[in-house]
Amino acid sequence: MEYRYCEDRSWEDFSSGRVLRGVHGAPNFPVRLGCELYRRALYYYEKKEEIRLYDCCCGGGYLLTVLGLLNQATISHIYASDIGEDVLETARKNLSLLSREGMKRRTEELSQLFSLYRKPSHAQAVESAGRLAALLEREIPCTVFQADAGRPLDPGEKIDILITDVPYGELTVWEGQGEDAGTAQIGRDADGLGRLIRNLTECLGERTLYVIVMDKGQKLQMDGLVILEKGNVGKRRFYIFRKTA
Numbered sequence: 206m207e208y209r210y211c212e213d214r215s216w217e218d219f220s221s222g223r224v225l226r227g228v229h230g231a232p233n234f235p236v237r238l239g240c241e242l243y244r245r246a247l248y249y250y251e252k253k254e255e256i257r258l259y260d261c262c263c264g265g266g267y268l269l270t271v272l273g274l275l276n277q278a279t280i281s282h283i284y285a286s287d288i289g290e291d292v293l294e295t296a297r298k299n300l301s302l303l304s305r306e307g308m309k310r311r312t313e314e315l316s317q318l319f320s321l322y323r324k325p326s327h328a329q330a331v332e333s334a335g336r337l338a339a340l341l342e343r344e345i346p347c348t349v350f351q352a353d354a355g356r357p358l359d360p361g362e363k364i365d366i367l368i369t370d371v372p373y374g375e376l377t378v379w380e381g382q383g384e385d386a387g388t389a390q391i392g393r394d395a396d397g398l399g400r401l402i403r404n405l406t407e408c409l410g411e412r413t414l415y416v417i418v419m420d421k422g423q424k425l426q427m428d429g430l431v432i433l434e435k436g437n438v439g440k441r442r443f444y445i446f447r448k449t450a
Contacts, residue, residue: 206438210244211237218333219271223326224311225302226295228265234370234418238438239268240275246366246416246445247279249433259284259364261354261405262372266296272368273303273345274337280345284360286352293349300347308338355401358408367409368416371398371423398423402430406448418443 216236221227247253256279260269263285273283283303285296301307312334319327352358354369398419405415406429414433417425418441425432425444434445 206241206436208237208241210248211241213237218336219274220333221267223330224315224334224337225267225270225299226265227267228292228295231264231292234268234271236271236275238441239271239368242416242418242443242445243272243276243366243368245434246368246414249445249447250365250414252365254279255281256365257282257284257360257362259286259360259367259409260369261286261352261358261367262369263287263296263349264292266299266349268368268370269296269347270299270302273300273347274340277341277343277345282362283345283347284362284364285347285349286354286358286360288351288353290351293351297349300349302337303341303345303347305338305341305344308334308341312338355397355404358405360409364409364413366414366416367405368418370418371401398425399427402427406430411448411450414445414447416443416445 217223219225219236221233227233243258247256250256258269258272258280263269264287266285269283269285273280283300285293285300287293287296302311312331315327315330315334318324319331348361350360402415402417402425420440421437421442423442425435425446429449430446431449432444432446436443
């Protein structure tokens with residue numbers, strides 16, 4: 206894929222475990238790719254600012270935090286949900302970096318770690334925190350809530366753009382309640398992706414623009430969608446689409 210909107214540069218300040226927190230066993234989405242896909246979606250959307258952005262499989266909130274830091278001028282509110290309450294605590298901490306107070310707390314925490322242990326990694330983290338803090342031109346309010354994306358969703362407002370990295374592979378498997386009794390492991394369900402998309406489009410409406418990322422072993426094959434763009438990047442496949450009016 207040729208990058209059109211996000212430059213090729215060092216993204217080490219965004220490294221998981223440095224300033225942004227990671228979640229054990231959950232892969233972090235590549236910074237440049239996430240930013241590129243968001244900006245491609247913005248190209249297709251009717252408005253270019255005051256975007257209400259949502260990730261229904263947010264994990265530790267890494268992708269949303271990165272997008273918030275790099276696209277402050279276009280985003281008015283961020284919504285994050287996941288079925289696991291344990292990962293949502295990490296999401297809350299990461300998304301707090303989109304406020305000056307949250308960034309200050311994290312910088313002080315890292316500075317204290319450096320004072321205690323004098324590790325070069327802590328010194329690098331403090332420097333990265335300073336550079337990320339310099340990016341903050343406006344604060345973005347965030348709403349974090351627990352939800353099963355395979356069931357009815359209500360973020361509380363109309364969503365402009367939904368972007369999510371669907372669980373796949375050995376590291377992440379989506380576990381939630383399916384339509385039938387019992388637990389459906391959607392990551393291993395042949396129609397799991399289809400059920401997810403049907404639920405999202407029914408809950409979020411026709412105005413929402415969707416960016417869904419999956420691995421190459423998954424394909425989006427559904428009626429009632431307008432596919433605006435699709436492509437492969439490494440091991441990933443992405444679709445940008447909206448619901449047919």
